[in-house]
Amino acid sequence: MDWYAIFVETGKEELTKILIQQKLNDYKVKCMIPKRKLPEKRDGVFFHSFKLMFPGYIFLQLKLNYEIYYCLKEIPTVIKILNYNSPEFEYISEDQKHIDESLYFKKIDPEDIMLLIDLVGEEGVLDYSEIFIENRLVTVLNGPLKNLEGAIKKVDKRRNRAKVEFNFLGNKSIFDVGVQILHIRDLH
Template structure:
């Protein structure tokens, strides 16, 4: 638990913050530099300065075709996004902004913007303990697919498009007011007359 009051200046206004708990924020960097930024934060702040910062890079597992073979790949769920959970202060804010490869914090009226609790809960429930969104399973019901197992179970309302041929679903996730349409993998099965399931397709 911490209690810090600080002021951050933006081009438009000054914003005063009083933090009583650790909050989630998003650092935006170049796509492909996410892991480098994570390692810098863990080395410079967590290890050397003994700061309490949790760094999260949500990832997704997908299957891609490579010739005749199918290869599992791990890719960033939000390219360019590095999530951090910390008790923000003016000093820490400025130290992070000096990092190599740092571009900016995501912001709303003032910088940095907190990730809303309902948004981070969805992301954390999807990635679980591994920080990776694994595969979900869906049943073909008529012309639709119902998600019955895996990280997407219970989040059918967020699914905007289902591609049964490729075995993928597009899910809309919001982060600090920014809508992100992400592509996730599902295994699709068809219910048989005897109650068993027959796999139709996998991610391709």
């Protein structure tokens, strides 16, 4: 099954996920709302907060066809499904029923979705990575960013965050992610 992105009302992603699971209960549908875990400090106390990686988007894994498309469109918080051709204006005659309807919808590139799944895991949360900094060179020792040091553009040592950059859905995306800085060594 392929992955698709749907655009929903911002702030109503969790509600929309529940509505999708209720409405498409008979279909095998997997919903993902990727989040990132960030350290925040209030009144001198650190705590963990969770922020959406893509506000206003839900990712679905399913075999999409027009029937499911129209079921999704009935959900009031769904704005649109990213697609190539609008099924509202597409006429399929009886002799064309064998055509794979999923071709009309924009699938997420398998490399993009695999990177995202590797980052957020089964829980859908991009957790902290443990990093080591030597002469401004960052090495990820453990965590979801391991072997992705090239994606780290900047480290904020005071806030325990890193800016990372990924190409996703054909766009450059920059995120703040939480990191645990194990050691900093400057050899100047």
